[in-house]
Amino acid sequence: MAANFDTDVLVVGAGPAGLSLATELTMRGVSVIVVEQNERVGVQPRAKTTNVRTMEHMRRWGLSKHLRNLSPIPPEVPRRVRFATSLFGGDIWLFDNSFCAARQRDDRFSENAEWIPQYVIEKVLLDHVSRQATVKLKHRFIDFTQDADGVTTNISDLDGGKTVTIRARYLVGADGGRSPVRAQLGIAMQGQSSIASFVTLILKVPGLNADPRLEPALMHWLVDPAAPCIVGPMDRDDTWFFNPSPKAGGPGDDAQVHNEIRHVLGDRYDYTVLAKDLWTAHRLLADRYGEGRVYLAGDACHLHSPFGGHGMNFGIGDAVDLGWKLAATLQGWGGPGLLDTYEIERKPVHQRVLDSATENLASLSGQFSAPELLEDSERGEAARQQAGRAVERSKTPEFRSLGLVLGYSYAGSPIVAREDKAPPQPDVVQLRPSGYPGERAPHAWLADDKSVYDLFGHGFTLLATAEAMPQELAAATAEAKRQGIPFAVANPDEPRLRALYGARFALIRPDQHIAWRGDSLDDFAVVLTMARGVTTKNEQRASPLERRHNA
Numbered sequence: 001m002a003a004n005f006d007t008d009v010l011v012v013g014a015g016p017a018g019l020s021l022a023t024e025l026t027m028r029g030v031s032v033i034v035v036e037q038n039e040r041v042g043v044q045p046r047a048k049t050t051n052v053r054t055m056e057h058m059r060r061w062g063l064s065k066h067l068r069n070l071s072p073i074p075p076e077v078p079r080r081v082r083f084a085t086s087l088f089g090g091d092i093w094l095f096d097n098s099f100c101a102a103r104q105r106d107d108r109f110s111e112n113a114e115w116i117p118q119y120v121i122e123k124v125l126l127d128h129v130s131r132q133a134t135v136k137l138k139h140r141f142i143d144f145t146q147d148a149d150g151v152t153t154n155i156s157d158l159d160g161g162k163t164v165t166i167r168a169r170y171l172v173g174a175d176g177g178r179s180p181v182r183a184q185l186g187i188a189m190q191g192q193s194s195i196a197s198f199v200t201l202i203l204k205v206p207g208l209n210a211d212p213r214l215e216p217a218l219m220h221w222l223v224d225p226a227a228p229c230i231v232g233p234m235d236r237d238d239t240w241f242f243n244p245s246p247k248a249g250g251p252g253d254d255a256q257v258h259n260e261i262r263h264v265l266g267d268r269y270d271y272t273v274l275a276k277d278l279w280t281a282h283r284l285l286a287d288r289y290g291e292g293r294v295y296l297a298g299d300a301c302h303l304h305s306p307f308g309g310h311g312m313n314f315g316i317g318d319a320v321d322l323g324w325k326l327a328a329t330l331q332g333w334g335g336p337g338l339l340d341t342y343e344i345e346r347k348p349v350h351q352r353v354l355d356s357a358t359e360n361l362a363s364l365s366g367q368f369s370a371p372e373l374l375e376d377s378e379r380g381e382a383a384r385q386q387a388g389r390a391v392e393r394s395k396t397p398e399f400r401s402l403g404l405v406l407g408y409s410y411a412g413s414p415i416v417a418r419e420d421k422a423p424p425q426p427d428v429v430q431l432r433p434s435g436y437p438g439e440r441a442p443h444a445w446l447a448d449d450k451s452v453y454d455l456f457g458h459g460f461t462l463l464a465t466a467e468a469m470p471q472e473l474a475a476a477t478a479e480a481k482r483q484g485i486p487f488a489v490a491n492p493d494e495p496r497l498r499a500l501y502g503a504r505f506a507l508i509r510p511d512q513h514i515a516w517r518g519d520s521l522d523d524f525a526v527v528l529t530m531a532r533g534v535t536t537k538n539e540q541r542a543s544p545l546e547r548r549h550n551a
């Protein structure tokens with residue numbers, strides 16, 4: 001850290017995005033201070049879906065095993081989403097292995113998704129970050145000024161009432177949907193706000209888990225017209241969440257909601273309310289993701305409905321993208337164009353997520369419910385079959401969204417090599433692994449239970465997918481050293497990689513995305529310069545690399 005600075009990066013907000021950013025930065029040797037206004041993390045019991053990509057990042061950070069052990073859902077519980085007329089029967093459709101959360105090995109990724117309360121994730125990240133960085137709870141961001149060298153931020157110490165000033169090289173607002181950092185930057189959110197309002201109740205229902213009539217599932221989408229809702233296990237000890245479908249004009253009054261809970265649980269169970277969370281679904285994207293030395297991450301720059309389970313996960317993705325770029329810039333190996341690519345790369349990804357999450361919001365339990373679904377008759381059976389088909393049609397992208405979760409690409413970014421052929425078309429459901437530059441590196445399991453990702457270093461990795469000459473690899477390593485880039489070489493003995501990546505070599509970025517691929521390392525110096533944000537788009541266009549691709 002340079003003199004006159006308290007830290008390299010000041011992060012406002014100890015939610016999933018802020019804590020992940022602190023994790024990514026400290027892993028790269030960057031000093032971080034996190035300030036959080038609350039006295040503890042995990043105040044809102046919101047996310048449960050911890051997707052495959054987030055778990056892959058957790059693996060990179062050395063936290064995935066620990067996190068998996070903290071999932072409140074026993075391994076034998078099927079990771080399924082159930083659409084049914086009741087908690088205790090009347091299935092109309094099942095999505096098995098929803099979110100790819102089944103604990104089974106899959107060639108497409110290194111970690112399955114998990115069902116873990118957001119407050120557990122935040123606690124794990126906080127414990128980890130607290131060992132590497134300063135975390136100041138009960139400290140509220142007030143305002144900042146920035147100049148050519150850094151950012152000076154005023155923070156209110158909520159215990160003592162004093163104002164503390166922190167001087168940092170960069171400031172990141174990971175401070176949630178209302179983001180005071182964004183407000184001070186004067187950045188507007190564009191799109192549609194307040195599409196619908198909801199309430200989620202966290203309930204203690206003693207004995208419900210052990211009810212033999214209950215079909216275990218991650219979520220029960222109940223389509224009974226008397227109480228359309230989503231119910232599911234939140235935590236150990238019979239802790240459940242209850243999310244009624246919204247009524248016209250809002251989530252419904254308390255009496256209405258409690259009637260619905262009683263209807264769903266039946267006479268056998270008492271319950272107590274542990275928490276009540278009122279929330280609103282939006283479809284909003286920030287105009288810009290920062291200005292000067294100040295950046296935004298997570299809900300501070302993208303807000304959408306939680307249906308599909310993407311908000312926290314894509315906020316963690318922001319932290320990864322921004323984290324390595326901030327580290328590279330601070331350490332001097334990132335070029336002047338590198339940090340600009342944060343918004344260039346993430347915004348189109350968020351746009352896709354916004355579209356998908358808004359589509360998911362359009363069909364909730366209430367839309368599938370009808371009185372005849374409850375009838376014990378031929379008409380009832382036909383109605384259930386028809387509803388099942390409608391559920392499958394409209395909800396598959398919500399529970400099988402691997403194409404969205406892993407299939408996003410940074411093709412077109414100035415730090416990603418361009419190829420003549422058009423990039424693969426993304427799809428929300430289907431993941432089509434490809435070695436096309438910009439894509440997440442295609443995954444493969446290697447011998448000894450190793451993921452190919454386990455061979456990648458924290459910096460750039462040159463993956464040789466076929467036999468390579470030691471002198472080629474040595475020359476590439478020497479060039480990376482000359483450019484000051486943290487660099488590793490991986491040359492596993494796995495014949496499938498050549499076809500999977502479509503080239504003899506691939507340059508893997510610190511975030512496991514492909515920067516470039518090719519069959520020769522002749523232009524490797526230019527490739528590295530481009531990938532770390534030194535050459536501009538125009539320079540890249542004129543480069544030998546580009547000419548060779550177009551030849």
Ligand SMILES: Cc1cc2nc3c(=O)[nH]c(=O)nc-3n(C[C@H](O)[C@H](O)[C@H](O)COP(=O)(O)OP(=O)(O)OC[C@H]3O[C@@H](n4cnc5c(N)ncnc54)[C@H](O)[C@@H]3O)c2cc1C
Pocket residue numbers: 012013014015016017018035036037038046047048049050118139140141142174175176177179180200279297298299300306308309310311312313314315
């Ligand atoms: C019902 C529901 C269910 C959801 N389920 C999922 C799911 O399954 N999967 C998923 O991925 N996402 C889910 N989400 C979305 C997820 O909860 C959010 O996207 C996520 O919390 C955003 O993380 P963040 O770190 O960007 O912001 P936040 O979690 O909002 O954290 C921001 C932090 O900044 C702090 N802060 C704000 N202002 C200041 C200040 N002035 N000074 C200091 N600190 C400040 C806040 O106190 C807060 O701790 C769900 C959301 C809801 C409403």
